[in-house]
Amino acid sequence: MSLVVTGTIGIDTVYTPDGQHREGVLGGSCAYFAAAASAYGPVQLVAAVGDDFPDEHRHTLSQFTNINTAGLETRTGSKTFRWGGKYLDNMDHRETLYTELGVLEEAPPQVPDAYRGAACVFLANSHPAVQADMLAQFEHPALVVADTMDLWINIARDDLESLLGKVDGLVLNYDEAELFTGHQNPVTAGKKLLEYGPVFVVIKKGEHGCILVHRDGLSALPAYPTETVVDPTGAGDTFAGGMMAYLADQLQLGAIDDPTSFDAIRRSLAHGTIIASFTIETFSLERLSALNPVMIEARYDEFAKMMHLQ
Ligand code: AMP
Numbered sequence: 670m671s672l673v674v675t676g677t678i679g680i681d682t683v684y685t686p687d688g689q690h691r692e693g694v695l696g697g698s699c700a701y702f703a704a705a706a707s708a709y710g711p712v713q714l715v716a717a718v719g720d721d722f723p724d725e726h727r728h729t730l731s732q733f734t735n736i737n738t739a740g741l742e743t744r745t746g747s748k749t750f751r752w753g754g755k756y757l758d759n760m761d762h763r764e765t766l767y768t769e770l771g772v773l774e775e776a777p778p779q780v781p782d783a784y785r786g787a788a789c790v791f792l793a794n795s796h797p798a799v800q801a802d803m804l805a806q807f808e809h810p811a812l813v814v815a816d817t818m819d820l821w822i823n824i825a826r827d828d829l830e831s832l833l834g835k836v837d838g839l840v841l842n843y844d845e846a847e848l849f850t851g852h853q854n855p856v857t858a859g860k861k862l863l864e865y866g867p868v869f870v871v872i873k874k875g876e877h878g879c880i881l882v883h884r885d886g887l888s889a890l891p892a893y894p895t896e897t898v899v900d901p902t903g904a905g906d907t908f909a910g911g912m913m914a915y916l917a918d919q920l921q922l923g924a925i926d927d928p929t930s931f932d933a934i935r936r937s938l939a940h941g942t943i944i945a946s947f948t949i950e951t952f953s954l955e956r957l958s959a960l961n962p963v964m965i966e967a968r969y970d971e972f973a974k975m976m977h978l979q
Contacts, residue, residue, distance in 0.1 A: 672917040673784045674702045674910075675715040675803040676793025676816075677773065678722070678730075678741065679750040682766070683902050683952060686756055691900070694953040695726040697750060698793035698816065701903035704957040705910025705944040707735035708965055709918055712910075713787070715740035715803065717778040719747035719771055732958055742778045747771060760901050761875050768820060773799065780806035788812065789917040789928065792836070793906055797821050797828035804835060812916060812928040814838040816909055822849050833865035837929045840909050843874040855880045856887065868929045871912075871938070873905055879938055885931035890938045893946035893972050900952045904945040907957065911944030912937040943969050 681696030699716045706712040714736055720743060730738055748771035755764045777799045786808050792800040792815040800815055807813075815836045821829055822845060829849075833839060839862060841849070846858040859870040859882025869883040876898075878891035915937045916928045925933045943965060950956045 671713075671784075671787045671921075672706060672711070672789045672791070672913060673713045673715060673740075673780070673787040673807075674699050674706065674791045674793050674913075675778075675780070675800070676702065676791075676795050676906075677750045678714075678716045678718050678726075679752050680722070680726070681751070681902065681953070682753040683900055684753075684755040684766075685900055686758060686760065689899070689952075691952045693723070695729050696752065696902060696953060698795065698906045700730065700954065701906035701948065701957075702791060702793045702910040702913075703730075703736045704733055704954045705907035705948065706914035706917075707733045708944065708957070708960050708962065709911070709914035709940075711735045711737060712914065713737045713740060713781075713784050715778055715780050715784065717742040717744055717747070717772040717775070719743070719749040720745050722749045729954060729958065740778065740781050740784060744772055744775070747775060754902060756901065760898050763901070765820070777802045788920055789913055790814075791909060791913045792816065792832075793909070794818050794821075797825050797832045801828065801832050801835065804832075811920060812837055812913075814840060814909065814913060816840050816905065817845065817849075818842070819845055819848055830865055833862070833867055836867055838869045838871065838934070839867050840871040840873065840905070840912075842905060843872055846870070846872045856882060869931075869934050871934075871941075873908060875901065875904070878942070879908070881931075881934060881938060883931045883934060888931075888935045888938070890942055890976075893942055893968065894975075895946050895949070897950045899950055901949045902952075903948050903954075907948040908941035908945040910941075912941035915940035939969065939972060943972060
């Protein structure tokens with residue numbers, strides 16, 4: 670499986686409504702995605718951090734044996750991306766307390782030569798101009814999917830519109846789809862987003878699951894019903910990690926020819942859903958670091974039984 674993720678490796682501070690908080694934990698779109706994808710197979714990461722990036726976080730990343738960090742640049746004199754967030758009420762809404770871009774304001778990291786031929790590329794959350802720059806460094810990926818969020822929709826809309834013309838798929842939250850398109854209805858918003866170029870859009874709505882709007886049809890899946898929600902941070906990134914890792918694996922096995930097809934994407938949603946349900950059970954990457962394929966398969970089977978409609 671050749672799967673590459675580009676994005677942020679960050680230092681997060683997170684507050685949850687029950688009064689708990691964690692300061693300076695490992696986070697970032699790329700870190701969460703890679704941790705989730707690594708439960709399925711190898712994943713190669715491309716990102717930059719500053720020389721303030723703690724050894725403890727480097728050690729945590731190295732514990733995920735399927736994550737290849739040869740593409741992680743450490744820049745002397747630069748600052749690591751930092752983000753602080755606070756969850757409100759029932760954890761459905763999040764307020765960003767601060768975003769310190771640090772290395773994100775500098776030149777994007779270089780994609781190592783060995784990664785340029787990757788079959789599947791995920792452009793995890795970052796500035797859309799940086800995402801486009803990273804994408805241009807790949808040869809002929811069979812599947813390119815991007816994520817985005819409110820900050821980029823607000824400050825870099827033109828870059829985002831241009832990026833949408835270059836990717837196969839986009840994953841984003843319900844609120845972000847509404848912010849981008851002005852449409853509250855996720856199907857209408859998804860169709861509007863397809864007009865910018867992608868083949869499919871996955872719109873996520875936390876505990877309410879996700880909707881797939883594809884050129885060839887519509888699909889929807891509820892979230893895995895869980896009682897344990899400690900910290901939803903990274904749910905979106907790990908959802909994408911499960912989806913993309915499944916598609917990369919199926920492509921490698923020869924089980925699918927076209928990883929952008931409606932049927933392939935529809936099936937991948939359940940893998941994203943299951944991995945995300947583990948992520949939210951703890952802060953940071955704690956739960957993901959303790960996962961094994963047997964635990965994922967057991968929850969997948971349980972979920973599949975719940976979905977049995979006849
Ligand atoms: P999620 O909960 O899936 O939206 O992802 C949260 C993670 O994204 C956190 O670990 C943050 O460090 C990271 N993050 C927050 N804001 C941004 C941003 N504007 N660009 C890239 N990554 C971000």
